[in-house]
Amino acid sequence: MSRVYLDWNATAPLRPEARAAMAAAMDVIGNPSSVHAEGRAAKMLLERCREQLAEALGAAQADIVFTSGATEAAVMALEGQGLACAGIEHDCVRAWCAESLSADAMGQVALSDPAGCALQLANSETGVIQALPEGLAVSDLTQGLGKVPIAFDWLGIGAGLVSAHKLGGPRGIGALILRAGADRAARLRGGGQESGRRAGTENLIGIAGFAAAAAAAQRDLAAGMAEKLTDLRDRLIRRLEDADGITMFPGRESRRLPQTVSILTPGWKGETQVMQMDLAGFAVSAGSACSSGKVRSSGVLRAMGYADGDAGCAIRVSFGGATMPGELDRFAEAWLTARARWQGRQGR
Incomplete structure (x- = not known):
């Protein structure tokens, strides 16, 4: 058998919607940073995908910075912040936080100072979902996106981490979601892409697959x-x-x-x-x-x-x-x- x-x-297996979007993006030959017609077409696709992902995340009032995955987004969000976390977090979060919080036998974490903490939305091993407190500094939303409804603008958190391949998008693409008005210093410096937050020509093919997968997952949730x-x-x-x-x-x-x-x-x-x-x-x-x-x-x-x-x-x-x-x-x-x-x- x-x-x-x-x-x-x-x-997750690659969604057919993501595969189709990636194939179409391969025919977009311009660089999004170029000012000629081909570059403008690539830039238009990039921003359309950013809007599509924002809609899936309920993050219309937030800034979306495309990265190579949730691990890179975690570095951007957490490095130098001095935040606390519990041992239930993914290794990419624990690497940058003081592991000083406790989880109970049901996998729940209680926070007394959300502004100084990182707390995941959902655990990859147990599936346990946390009630994210308002004012939370950073949340790893990776396992929740596409599986449970998310409204980033309503959560009241400072930053979120997401990755495409957990919901049927391609590997090697993710994003950092920043509350409107929040910012992070660029770790990758160079051409000033992603509003100066992350240099390097954007992975337009991966971004197209990510956005299509997120939109398809949201349709599935609604159904x-x-x-x-x-x-x-x-x-x-x-x-x-x-x-x-x-x-x-x-x-x-x-x-x-x-x-x-x-x-x-x-x-x-x-x-x-x-x-x-x-x-x-x-x-x-x-x-x-x-x-x-x-x-x-x-x-x-x-x-x-x-x-x-x-x-x-x-x-x-x-x-x-x-x-x-x-x-x-x-x-x-x-x-x-x-x-x-x-x-x-x-x-x-």
């Missing part, structure tokens, strides 16, 4: 995609539950993304599960994919209070609009069979 891809939070995926998520969890409660689902009691399931069976290493599922034809992961291919104990789960040994026994299943119910049923059967074999070896 064909393989089933269940690692959408790492990289009820989140509700459909929530039903699939909850159905999968019911299939995987065991009567004695050995297997846990971190973050289950919190509001969370509609298409993310964290599965933890103490004693059964996540790395082993990933390999067994791969051999069975299913692509899943054991935490964030941004670890140079390494499988390690989840820092997110440790931050939520799980013991180090248990935090190494979780896998993540993430899917999207193209995932069929039967594919999740097949995964459940394969995983339950593997768990039964593991329990047999443990004498359980």
Whole structure:
């Protein structure tokens, strides 16, 4: 049988709308910084894409700076700011913040000084969604964009980070979203592109794919995609539950993304599960994919209070609009069979 891809939070399959937009952008030969007709055509496309992304983000009153991805946007937003964060954040955020905040067992973080903190909207491993407080300095919106409604202008935060490939756009393109009136010093200096905030000729092909993917994701949300995926998520969890409660689902009691399931069976290493599922034809992961291919104990789960040994026994299943119910049923059967074999070896 064909393989089933269940690692959408790492990289979602390229949307057909993004592929078409990128193909069309390849025929736009001008440089957006050139003043001739071809350059003006490229500039017009660039700004149209910026407006399209702003609409998807609810960020009409904000400034959008295109970057190579959310990691570069994080550097621009966080370097030198002296902000605090919790251990549930992505590594690209934790690298620039003091990890001095705590998450509770449900993955929630309480802030006493939002202006001095960075807090993600949604966690890539557990799917847990945070209630972002007004006045928050920076939020990683990457996993939420296209999966839950976002209205940046209403959030009252200073800056947001987004990336295209998490919602069906191309890899290598992202953006920093800045509240109107806010600014960041350019780290890449040169030609003065992106209003002087990020030098270098814009990746127009990637930007076109990003904007098209974001617009398509918003249409899916309006058509009820989140509700459909929530039903699939909850159905999968019911299939995987065991009567004695050995297997846990971190973050289950919190509001969370509609298409993310964290599965933890103490004693059964996540790395082993990933390999067994791969051999069975299913692509899943054991935490964030941004670890140079390494499988390690989840820092997110440790931050939520799980013991180090248990935090190494979780896998993540993430899917999207193209995932069929039967594919999740097949995964459940394969995983339950593997768990039964593991329990047999443990004498359980």
